[in-house]
Amino acid sequence: MTHGGRISRRTVLRGLGTVVSLPFLEAMRPQLLANAAAAAGQAASPRRLAFIYVPNGAIMDDWTPTSEGAGFELPAILQPLAPYRDEMLVLSELTCDKARPNGDGAGDHARASSAFLTGCQARKTAGANFRSGISADQVVATRLGDRTRLSSLELGIERYRGTGNCDSGYSCVYEHTMSWRSSTSPLPNEVDPRLVFERLFSDQSNDPGRLKRNRLRASVLDAVIADARGLEGRLGGADRQKLDQYLTCVRELELRIARAESLPPIQPPAGAVRPESVPADLAEHFHLMCDLMVLAFQTDVTRVATCMFGREGSELRYKMVGVSEGHHELTHHRGDPDKIDKVRSINTFHIQQFAYLIGKLKSIPEGEGTLLDNCMIAYGSGNSDGNRHTHDNLPILVAGKGGGSLKTGRHIRFPKETPVNNLWLSLLDRMGARLEQLGDSTGHLEGLA
Structure with a gap:
């Protein structure tokens, strides 16, 4: 036409x-x-928003920059992002409170992924009466989905399981998805390229x-x-x-x-x-899913996507980086230097995949800049220290300038216990899907523009 x-x-x-x-x-x-x-x-050019989830937290000492502002140095785990340092924000002290027990006992992995984009406490049940809350990506899908062929895209690496008990009395659905259309409607990830x-x-x-x-x-x-x-x-x-x-x-x-x-x-x-x-080669699987997300954004088939680089509690084995033990097993390292080194290798591998995605977005011209310039790609986990199951000071990155609405190339440290949902509210603003509250949010973040 x-x-x-x-x-x-x-x-x-x-x-x-x-x-x-x-x-x-x-x-x-x-x-x-x-x-x-x-x-x-x-x-x-339209703005796009994606959320990349990594399971089981990170070795935070090798994740968090020691200095703040524009002059920060990339720590060991983030080194693969060196070519894109000026294209991203490193955000510290954001918290996922609803991943904590709050009286519900064990089950931190199930709560971490279910609360990450919802800010809601998951109902502790292994049955079909699961309940969480609408996720940030689906707020965008509901508000803007009629502008594109697909309202949203949900991707993953590990096969979706929506039934059974996966974590201390919590339904498997909580570990296997991060997207919730409503409080009772989880969206399964597609893992087959x-x-x-x-x-x-x-x-x-x-x-x-x-x-x-x-x-x-x-x-x-x-x-x-x-x-x-x-x-x-x-x-x-x-x-x-x-x-x-x-x-x-x-x-x-x-x-x-x-x-x-x-x-x-x-x-x-x-x-x-x-x-x-799915591909037999795990690294190729990661690359294909990243390429498909880029293609969906490049063609404006959708403007919001999620991708789980692994389900919470994941026991994937990353043999391509010399790790033969299960991921989750290793995160309970109890200070063992060898196990910590292997978790660090897995964290770095995930960041390498994120760098691959960012590089692909940056390589595509769009308007006066690149596709990455019109994106906001959030990366993180609902866990921080996987050994102790802590949910404060999460490992969070945002890459892309959001159509010029984000001032990147900085490490920002927020006040302790700032809800991560405050970040999601601020990104929703930039997508034209403003809300006053999402889950346990307490306001919109200052200092991103």
């Missing part, structure tokens, strides 16, 4: 059972700027047989190539190059997913179950 020679931001390429959304093109800019002028201060890819590119208006057709087709791009060629004739040289690079990226991602599916599975540790179609 065009408007006076311009291309609508909602233009897509269509084919049999397939719809391919487009990245931001210069031909879309006049329309966006006109819309912005008509809407008092609205940014030309193929299914995420199909969700991003399947035509939701078609009949239920569309996924079968998609699997039989060699590529989503084969279905839309005629539409793509027709569009190229209406684009300038720079836009044609950007479109070609984007479609090449989609093709390469599709091939990587197929290649990952073809590798022989690695024997999982005792008690661990992984879906048959």
Whole structure:
């Protein structure tokens, strides 16, 4: 669809059972700027918000910068983020109080992930009467979801389990998701890159047989190539190059997913179950899920996403960094230097995956800057010290400038016991989804702008 020679931001390429959304093109800019002028201060490019969850806390002595402000030095665990130091905020002394027992006894892991984005105390039950609260990501999905094809995207690395007792009388649902549509409606994570890819590119208006057709087709791009060629004739040289690079990226991602599916599975540790179609290589699995999130943001298929780099209480084994023991087991190190070193290696591996995601977002031009400039990517855990199960002074980062609304490149230390939900409220403000309270929040954070 065009408007006076311009291309609508909602233009897509269509084919049999397939719809391919487009990245931001210069031909879309006049329309966006006109819309912005008509809407008092609205940014030309949409803002995106993501929450990355890491389980079991961190070795905080090697996470927290020793100095505050713009001159801080990156500690050991955060070293992989050195190229993006000026693109992020390190935020200290934020607390997830509702991850604490508060009279409910053991179950810190279940409470940590369920309270991280909700700020609500999980009902202690192993049955189907679980209860938490609406999560920050779903506030955005509810308010802004009608502007995109998908209201939100929930990703993960470990298979979702929504029944049974997983932590001292708490339902498994609490450990296995961070997104809650309502206090009684948890949203499962999708861990299969193929299914995420199909969700991003399947035509939701078609009949239920569309996924079968998609699997039989060699590529989503084969279905839309005629539409793509027709569009190229209406684009300038720079836009044609950007479109070609984007479609090449989609093709390469599709091939990587197929290649990952073809590798022989690695024997999982005792008690661990992984879906048959996820990559055998754990690092490649992380990269594919990050790439899919980037693709969803680049094409404006959704503006809010979550990704759990592991469920709370995770016992994933990170053999690629020399760790053969389970993650959760190691976090109860009781001061053992060897175990602490291994947990540090896992923490650093997770930060490396986050750096990969940030690098991909920064590599994509959008408007006068990059896709990262229009994002707010929050990273953290509902646990701080995994050995003692503490929930104050959480390991929290935010990368991206939020369309110019965040002043990055700083370490900020807030007053002790500041609710982490105060941060989420402040990010919701910047998404145009303002709330006065979310869970146990006490106000909006000062000093981020």
